[in-house]
Amino acid sequence: MDDNWTEAGGGRGHTKSESSDRAMQENGIDSDIDFSDEEDFVDDITDEELLGDLLAKKPKETDGIDSVIVVDNIPSVGVERLEKLQNVIRKIFSKFGKIVNEHYPKGEDGSTKGYIFLEYSSPNNAAEAVKMTNGYKLDRQHTFAVNLFSDFEKYSDVEDDWEPPEAQPFKDPGNLHSWLTQEDCLDQYSVIYDGGERTAILLNNPTEPSLLEERARWTETYVRWSPKGTYLATFHGKGIALWGGEKFKQIMRYSHTGVQLIDFSPCERYVVTFSPLPDNKEEPQAIIIWDIRTGKKKRGFHCENASVWPIFKWSSSGEYFCRSGPDSLSIYETPSFGLLDKKSMKISNIKDFSWSPSDNILSYWVPEDGNIPARVTLIEIPSRRDLSTKNLFNVADCKMHWQKNGDYLGVKVDRYTKIRREKDSNKYSGLYHNFELFRIREKQIPVDKLEIKEPISAFAWEPNGHRFAFLHGENPRISLSVYVMEPKGKVVLVKTLEKKTANHLFWSPQGQFLVMAGLRSMNGVLEFIDTTDMTVMAQTEHFMATDVEWDPTGRYVSSAVSWWGHKVDNAYWIWSFQGKLLQKHPMDRFCQLLWRPKPASLLTTDMIKEIKRNMKKYSAQFELKDRMSQSKASKELIEKRRELIASFEAYRSKCEQMFAETLDWRMDARAGMGEDEDEDDLADETIEFLVKVEETVIDE
């Protein structure tokens, strides 16, 4: 504490007592009267009892101290420049309230010591000043460090023998990848049924799935797998929980009341949760980003009025995540969770954006604005360098589709010939369509154009390849076309299949095979297509199917009638990739089937080539294994059947015995004619059969 300060305080106290003496005299009170206690008087009343209410109001030494702030790191100046400094300081700090007292401690040479004390008229002003000016940059050398005077005590009271908090013991969740060590590399899937009451994890065997885990009320709404399949997320009123490891134990909980939607970062480091409950102004919590492993909240965001989930889109590596505002694109970086380069990108009227699934490349598009054409732009993050821009005219809408490897970006552009501007929206007519196809891997990113006259209802890239497929035309004349991206700017039609019933396309994760489905309103028509020669391998139906999903290896396809979409015949069926129906699983109020994703293969392309070359050797091994497991299964089945029949026969023989015992009663009941033995009693009856009808015309 500063010496001068205490002096000043003491001085003030002295003045006070003098003035009170004077007041007593003025009131004509004789000071000679002796008020002292009698000698044997014992004071048995404490002051507290006598005037407790007044004592409580007694001014304390620390009163007013709350209104004092200490500003450190101010320039040290000599006497001649003191006034100038004071003016600057007053200008900065009087914004927060009236400064009733200021003190500039000085050194022996009269120059200031580089820190000052300021007293406000109220503690609120002081607190506000600390909040706003701490870290204030006066100039390059001087950044203010501002504290409440009362905080000194708090900080000086830290005990000498303070110990850092103990590190929490590491909880070992076990091997989270244990499910990948399954011997036959069988895939898992989750199933919700009983109208959402029960959730099960099953292992997809070629013949019959085996149950791994089943729990009642595991989730309140639905479940989601993380992108690499490590975690299973369940939803609850209070937040979400992640499960994993060998026994599906709970790994972590993230408390977010009313959570409805979640999104994992592709690297499985973070999870984004969204709750539609009223937000807290001070501390945004509509959207929360969590660190999956520590369970710590990394940052909260306001929802504002975004309507499409995910609001935040992650870059493939999980380094960046991004949201668009009405006129800006905000890119955040991990692990700081701050804005990249501390500012959003100004892009007026940005409509939509999308990350490349493999690189730190972002695509976005903006609509036309007066004479400025609409444009699709690719930028590189974090440099924000424009890689490519494509100007487009007469654009009604754009949809961006990245190929899974990030080799191509297909933009479906809806264009108009006429436009009618109305109050809130534009009415377009004479729509036609075309694709703008960006070749990301080629120099300067050339763009090919493909024009389609008919409306396009579905579009999908082959995940590992150069083909893309789309459905065009209107019901009942829907066609499927498959094109291939050939080098040197050629986009070649493979084939068009006409008159199909379909509204969805599902490529195998391995490419080549394609399932074309007419879901929901189209009754669940399924067609399995090999796109190398466009043969339709199977044309079939899962009536009223609502969902189709490939397993992560591209060997199986599941089709499902979910209770959420259709109330009867809820079931999931499993097909081979060629469209052969393998298993049917009707389930009461079945809701959802989700295949557990797999992380990318660790094999290099050379190793995969090597395996493909030796395919014959492997396939022989696998076939042998399949045969063995099948014969084992049929042997088990037969044994089980034998057991069932034996126990049933034992029961039957008891029944027969009982039946024999009641013979007397039965004979009695039906007057001796109850049994079949009375065959002689039967009477013969003649029954006519119509053998044939002949019509003969008789001459009249």
Added chain:
Amino acid sequence: MKPIMLHGHERSITQIKYNREGDLLFSAAKDAQPNVWYTLNGERLGSFKGHNGAVWCIDVNWDTSRFLSGAADNSLRLWDCETGSTISEVTTNTAVRSCQFSYSGKQLMFTTDKTMGHPCEIHIYDVNSFSEPVAIMPVHGPKVTSAIWGPMDNMIITGHENGDLCQWDLATGDNTKVVQEHSKQINDIQMTKDQSMIITASKDTTAKLFDVRTLEKMKTYKTERPVNSAAISPIKPHVVLGGGQEAMDVTTTSTKIGKFDARFFHIVLEDEFGRVKGHFGPINSVAFHPDGKGYSSGGEDGYVRVHNKFDESYFQFEFEY
């Protein structure tokens, strides 16, 4: 296996029954006239005229001398099989839902619906004196949707609206046992010839096999559609199930998957091994011929399809075990 189609009813079939010898088949429908047919050629032998409402249930006694029918006109009639004339009639407060002769044929049982403020009741009558009931047992709780006599004529087994299966002791008139294995209404109960097991058909899309005395569930036969009727073969370890989507839901379900088939299951293994197509509406009643070589089904489409003899492959087929 070509069936004989019996088209003698104007509305959907409610119940069919063979007589003990299997030469005659009785059928009832939502029109007011039960019919009797020769099973061998499908010729109609006669009709029972008298009811004024849908006939819900019928039965014939063991020597085919008497015929019983209960109807929505709040009456139960006892007929002379030979002449087709009404012998006696009981008027009830509500519709008669199920009826049956006892094993001896000396008594009969029927149940009434719980409607219009009247409770559901089980009535027992003596066949020869209709003036007074032998017993009336009121059923509290969910109404009876199907009922049969138990073994030795000393108990009644009832299936209820909520899926309950109950035993009633006739000596005391008490409900002695309740099991709930079905989650929805039990539409039909049929017993094996040796009076040891019963099969129940339920709207919950399953049929189940029970021990008749303990009501212990032994087997479950699963389908995807409400089961309206189920029967046990007298000679083979087979059961047949008939049912289908209710008319109101038909448009939302696939017709291609053949949900109106009669479906054959192995009684022990619970595996389905065969289907018979034909009806174009749900099957409401199935019955095995007493010789076990054929069966019949009656459907919502108003037809009775009589299959007198299964194909040879039916008799040759055996499960591997």
